[in-house]
Amino acid sequence: MELFQLSRKSMADFLLSLKGEGEHSPKQILQQAWAAAHEKKGISTEAFLETKMPAIFEKLLRADLHKIGFSINEIVALGNQIEFTHLSSTAVQNWVKRDVKDLIGSPHLGKKYSVDQAAMLFIVEDLKATLDFDSIRKILALLFNDLDDRTDDLIEPIPFYSAYAAILEKAQQLNSAGKSMHEQTEQYIKKEALKTLESFQDFTDQQKDIVSNILVTASLTVLSAYYKSLTKKYVTATLFLNG
Incomplete structure (x- = not known):
């Protein structure tokens, strides 16, 4: 059966809807994502029946939005519905207990994470596709301050997740126009990062530089992960067919 996965932008919209924010409900976000993925193939009941609906989506669609929290396993299950993402419970457990403990903090909802x-x-x-944990902690600490108070975040x-996801989607649709593909992509991502900040009127120039640079960093590291995943796909196919 066909897997039902989301782009990062759709996942960002889905997360926002789980908080009761945004213009659409969680179900509407998933409906739109599925319809967009099947635009060329045709949207039909038969097409949907051929799609495997992840259990985590089914669970969240039934959940009370006022009481939504995630165990580590649920975060992993949800995260693995994002394109080119490969999370494991062991890895995430290590992150929250050691690698990014001070960044993530303790579960906000009893034993569950927000x-x-x-x-x-x-x-x-x-970010870990290209950065070490020390670098990740340092750059994200510039954006996210008090773990228990989101109002003081830049x-x-x-x-933030939605912003670099949107930049990525646009960058992946680029057509070459004289410059090398890599140079053009880098310049486009920089331009879109600056454009994203136009709606943040209260930022100082220094804060704009910080957020813009980290948006570019996040966008480029996801592209790196995409190419890494694509490379593995071709290597696996070659070895399987010719081994």
Whole structure:
């Protein structure tokens, strides 16, 4: 059966909807994501029946939005519905207990983590494709301040995740126009990062530089992960067919 996976932008929208924010409900976000993925194939009941609906989606669609929290296993299950993402419970457990403990903090909802904490772990997963944990801690500490008070963040986790996800989607649609593909992509991502900040009127020039540079960093590291995943796919196919 076909897997039902989300782009990072759709996942950001889904996370926002789980907080009761945004313009659409969680179900509407998933419906839109599925419809967009099947636009060329045709949207039909038969097509949906051929799609495997992940148990984590089914569970969250039934959940009370006022009481949503995630165990480590649920964060992993949800994160693995994002394109080119490969989380494991053991790895995430190590992150929250050691590698990014001071960044993520303790579970905000009893023994469960909040939607914002889940988003931060997805951001960490993206960044670790090219950065070490010390670098990840340092750059994210510039964005996210008091773990228990999101109001003092330069930008909150989900809007930040959504911002670089949107930049990525646009960058992946680029057509070459004279410059090398790599140079063009880098310049485009920089331009889109600056454009994203236009809506943040209260930022100082220094804060704009910080957020812009980290948006570019996050976007490029996800592209790196994409190419790494694509490389593994071709290597696996070659060895399987010719081994």
